[in-house]
Amino acid sequence: MSKxxxxxxxxKLVREGKRNPSENRGVYALTDMRTRKTKTKKEVLSQVKHKSRLSYESIEDKSTFYFVLKENELMEI
Structure with missing residues (x-):
């Protein structure tokens, strides 16, 4: 691969005895500042628990619907 x-x-600057421009870079230029963390077992279980809490399946079993048959009459199913 070519340079x-x-x-x-x-x-060339380094060979001539001059300062290497890469040394002018700050200390944070080469570091990876992102933090990576694997979720713990407790966090994974908590996430699954909350997902199942918000599902509509549990709401459908307990819900009641009203249909308007006429102007003033309601029928409960």
Whole structure:
């Protein structure tokens, strides 16, 4: 794989005894600041628990519907 022009220039500056521009970069330029964390068993179970709580299946069993037959009469099913 070929070298880029910028890399060639940096290497030339180092060979000539000048400062390497890559040393001008801050300490945080090369670090990965994102935190990665695997969920614990408790967190996974909690997530599943809350998903099942919000499902509509449990609501349908307890719900009641009203249909309007005429203007003033309601029928409960």
């Amino acid at each position: 880029s022009k910028a890399k060639k220039r940096r290497e």
